[in-house]
Amino acid sequence: MATEAAADERSTYERFLEKVRRIENLGAGASMLRWDQEVKMPDEGIQARSQQLSTLSAVIHEEFTDEEMGEYLAELEGADLDPDQAAVVREVRREYERKTRVPTDLVGEISRTTSEALPQWKEAKAEDDFSIFAPVLEELLELKKEYAEHIDPDADPYAVLFADYEPYIELETAEEMLARLRDELVPLVDEIADSDAELATDAFSGEFDENVQEELARDALDVLGYDWDRGRLDTAPHPFSIGNQFDARVTTRFDATDPLGGLTSTIHEFGHATYTLGLPDEEYGTPLGDSRDLTVHESQSRLWENHVGRSRAFWELFLPRFQKRFPQTADLEVEEAYEAANQVYDDNLIRVEADELTYHMHIVLRFEIERELIEGDLDVEDVPEAWNDRMEEYLGVRPETDAEGCLQDIHWSHGSFGYFPTYSLGSVLAAQLFAHAEREIDDLEGRIREGEFDPLRDWLGENVHRHGCRYTTPELIEEATGESFTADHFLGYVEEKYGELYDL
Amino acid sequence: MATEAAADERSTYERFLEKVRRIENLGAGASMLRWDQEVKMPDEGIQARSQQLSTLSAVIHEEFTDEEMGEYLAELEGADLDPDQAAVVREVRREYERKTRVPTDLVGEISRTTSEALPQWKEAKAEDDFSIFAPVLEELLELKKEYAEHIDPDADPYAVLFADYEPYIELETAEEMLARLRDELVPLVDEIADSDAELATDAFSGEFDENVQEELARDALDVLGYDWDRGRLDTAPHPFSIGNQFDARVTTRFDATDPLGGLTSTIHEFGHATYTLGLPDEEYGTPLGDSRDLTVHESQSRLWENHVGRSRAFWELFLPRFQKRFPQTADLEVEEAYEAANQVYDDNLIRVEADELTYHMHIVLRFEIERELIEGDLDVEDVPEAWNDRMEEYLGVRPETDAEGCLQDIHWSHGSFGYFPTYSLGSVLAAQLFAHAEREIDDLEGRIREGEFDPLRDWLGENVHRHGCRYTTPELIEEATGESFTADHFLGYVEEKYGELYDL
Helix, strand or coil, X not given: CHHHHHHHHHHHHHHHHHHHHHHHHHHHHHHHHHHHHHHCCCHHHHHHHHHHHHHHHHHHHHHHHCHHHHHHHHHHCCCCCCHHHHHHHHHHHHHHHHHHHCCHHHHHHHHHHHHHHHHHHHHHHHHCCHHHHHHHHHHHHHHXXXXXXXXXXXXXXXXXXXCCCCCCCCHHHHHHHHHHHHHXXXXXXXXXXXXCCCCCCCCCCCCCCHHHHHHHHHHHHHHHCCCHHHCCEEECCCCCEEEECCEEEEEECCCCCCHHHHHHHHHHXXXXXXXXXXXXXXXXXXXXXXXXXXXXXHHHHHHHHHHHCCCHHHHHHHHHHHHHHCHHHCCCCHHHHHHHHCCCCCCCCCHHHCCCCCHHHHHHHHHHHHHHXXXXXXXXXXXXXXXXXXXXXXXXXXXXXXXCCCCCCCHHHHCCCCCCHHHHHHHHHHHHHHXXXXXXXXXXXXXXXXXXXXXXXXXXXXXXXXXCCCCCHHHHHHHHHCCCCCCHHHHHHHHHHHHHHCCC | CHHHXXXXXXXXXXXXXXXXXXXXXXXXXXXXXXXXXXXXXXXXXXXXXXXXXXXXXXXXXXXHHCHHHHHHHHHHCCCCCCHHHHXXXXXXXXXXXXXXXXXXXXXXXXXXXXXXXXXHHHHHHHHCCHHHHHHHHHHHHHHHHHHHHHHCCCCCHHHHHHCCCCCCCCHHHHHHHHHHHHHHHHHHHHHHHHXXXXXXXXXXXXXXXXXXXXXXXXXXXXXXXXXXXXXCEEECCCCCEEEECCEEEEEECCCCCCHHHHHHHHHHHHHHHXXXXXXXXXXXXXXXXXXXXHXXXXXXXXXXXXXXXXXXXXXXXXXXXXXXXXHHHCCCCHHHHXXXXXXXXXXXXXXXXXXXXXXXXXXXXXXXHHHHHHHCCCCHHHHHHHHHXXXXXXXXXXXXXXXXXXXCCCHHHHCCCCCCHHHHHHHHHHHHHHHHHHHHCCCHHHHHHCCCCHHHHHHHHXXXXXXXXXXXXXXXXXXHHCCCCCCHHHHHHHHHHHHHHCCC
């Protein structure tokens, strides 16, 4: 009897896994259609594409929440599963529960409202008039509060929304970390603003042909070890990376007056793609072959962008290649390139143009404002003032328009409240992981200088990528670093780096 | 009561149509993933892509053949539908019946066997050894006969297979037409071989940069009026066109020693895309917004490729553009370009390199052989000899290898028996449609010479494209031309054209 029961259980798990793979394959197909939409699709194609993607979403939702899935999960409750199987069930159950708790009508209403919100946000930004966007923002906040209430009526609604992007890190942990970043970085940025140090901020001024920039971006991907048999590089208005372990694509954008922007954006997306490519082939289509959530993903892009791409060692390696593509920079010294890549913009208003230090103040203010909005402590109409006040407090600069202030980001028009914190958490985790990689890899800096990136990629592959969703985020951090999630490494890193750069 | 019943019927049709649109959207998404696979996907991506496409096929099959669809079709049987609705139900019912009659196991076996057949065909071709491919070809023939038996046990199995590609033209009609082509074209090709006419066959000899060829292909698409907001041009190893009325993409290929090849291939695929773009926007996702089958589709590509792209008027228009891109051809006369574009290759062994005359002998021999194979009148092992004998009989040239003979085409490894005839039927229909367009458009030749393609595109749009699948193929031909499907126009066209070219 025991044997028979075991056989039955295995069979349930196998059928369950087949269904999971089926759903993941539909999702992976939809992802590629989104890549095409952003990168290749002719403009008018959107009229058919939006219907294709909406149908796929509906089919995926139905497959995920149908009776069969409910029965599998019920049968697998308390079944004798190995740890990998248990992890798969944990991930699927979590998503199943969140999906089934929200009424289909509400999902449809949120989807319709975000569709309407996007053009209203665009118009508001173009007209520099927050009042155009305010009513639909109000509506989205109400709908998302309702959504959170369905998922967990007893929880802090913002915590429920945050968990859509980062399911396993407690909101309290995130909140404490962001407060610590604010408390320690605001004085540091002040010190930098007061510093007499003169960095080579105009090292890369002039015009840089965008086609040559693309060749340079390919050089960078070659040097870093991007697997072109499993990827490709294209341009997109908003760079992103998408795909799976067999096909992880990078997009970037070029600006003729900002060659560092295109390069760092390429390296950032390379970090995302490298995570994806490190997922185990044989687990494709299951949570074990899928990446962890936004904090971990962003840690991978930031690690490559900041700890590698903005390091002195990288510029020792890469400047000659840069100069070969752009002979006008032939006289540039490594130190000048390094300084230009790391200057702190203490008067910058725009998040996506921020340096790796002030960036977090942009995040903290968004986090504080959206939390207060969801909790009802801030009225929508008061957002512009709250935004500008905090910009002044944290960065010493006040936006003169809403377009440069609270209307700059697209996220709220998507109804994405709770997303922003993961950007900062990703940077913090990047520093923690890099610190441990430095300890465990012999002369990592020297290897970067020599263009030997295999040891770092292997270390990340071994400690992060290959696990997929086997561990929760805190478990994964613990496994990889032997300590819990901490901002110590990040703060130590920026204090040392910027202290030296700005003679503090 | 009558009103209530009518309301019920309408509601059934609406729900049915919603399901049809859902299925079409999944199919349209899958099509775009196939485009990506051929055009953009990195090599290793196939490992995930094949699973995505196979999942999508399974979901589409299930949605198409489920109980709900059966109930809708039963309820709509004899319902009071307008002609458009009746056409939609006709098309869906036909496909539903074919799909539900074939057991899922057999579909799976055919799919697995074609997957195995492809590498075996490739190896056989590379090794020039038909015996490597013969066993799996035998297996595929048996499976396809079984498949045909399930769909209609009383019908000629080849007719059932042919109907997968051309559902509404009777096999007898196709057979008579192909026999007539054979009987009239073989003597014509003989006459041409004996002719003393010396055509400017080396007008385009030399090297033509492939990047410049691509610019020239874009010039051609500009001139012909391709809508770049609803399309794009890329290269692919095997050119094809894919998409829907909002996004119909063209692919082509370039060969540095054959600039005419890349150009005619581009114009051919433009013809397919123009059909797709002429389908009504508002019917996207239903058979009324979908193109008719292969004969009609191929008629559109051949019409633009041959009747426009190989015409003297087109070369009067286009040669200056060609010469601007390739100054080495500055001294070329229109007549020379026209002759080079229309030379008959009486010693060519390869179908895809054939001219518009001998092409059909390549088709006739394939048609005769695959028919005999399905009927059991020819053994697989005797295919090479049967092939070579017919090549000698119809074209006066005998392949020395199987790689250049019966192994040259990929189609049989896909299990596609019955596909080839539609290529010739398409040419025949192209001539019939063009003859009527010439009658109805004032000075069509002059307009082509002036680069005014709107009248021709509008005529095709009005008489062919906008109908989608409203009419069956014979009805559509009748509607467009006022006569039934006939090879008279095609034969008249080639006799006049080649009689003049070769002084016959």
